[in-house]
Amino acid sequence: MSLQSSTPAPSTEEVRWDLTFDIHLGATWSRFMAGLIDRVIYGTTCSACGRTSVPPQAFCESCFEPVDRWVELATEGVVEAFTVAQLGFTGGPTPPYVIAGIRLDGADTLLMHWLAGIDLSDDAAIADLVGRRVRAVWAQERTGRILDIAHFTPVD
Numbered sequence: 001m002s003l004q005s006s007t008p009a010p011s012t013e014e015v016r017w018d019l020t021f022d023i024h025l026g027a028t029w030s031r032f033m034a035g036l037i038d039r040v041i042y043g044t045t046c047s048a049c050g051r052t053s054v055p056p057q058a059f060c061e062s063c064f065e066p067v068d069r070w071v072e073l074a075t076e077g078v079v080e081a082f083t084v085a086q087l088g089f090t091g092g093p094t095p096p097y098v099i100a101g102i103r104l105d106g107a108d109t110l111l112m113h114w115l116a117g118i119d120l121s122d123d124a125a126i127a128d129l130v131g132r133r134v135r136a137v138w139a140q141e142r143t144g145r146i147l148d149i150a151h152f153t154p155v156d
């Protein structure tokens, strides 16, 4: 009996995981999520260096000092980075879709979120996304989760 086969040995095996689990938000992110219910985007400003972060941070990512100064940020900002995702995931939008790093007015950090209202068949529209002003579009029903902001869309 021969150990050789005309079929190559498999080197990978597809595995799918569908997990549901709860993430402990902590005091800082809980307050952020509570704000979203009321259509308010909270950030935190570091008293030591002045950096305003959104999502809010309990400790400054720049100077590592504790942060406890809360600020209400604008619901508009500018796209600073983006990618067009070609693959979907459970609970996500139908691909292709845009994930953008958005600098809300008054913030020093980027909020990552979905960007809708872009014609993805228009290469020029995609090429002009960086620097484009966008605004939050709120979900009709808000329950204190990041998808209380349904997505962002260009401000025309």
Ligand SMILES: [Zn+2]
Binding pocket: 046, 047, 048, 049, 050, 051, 060, 061, 062, 063, 064, 065
């Ligand atoms: Zn700081």
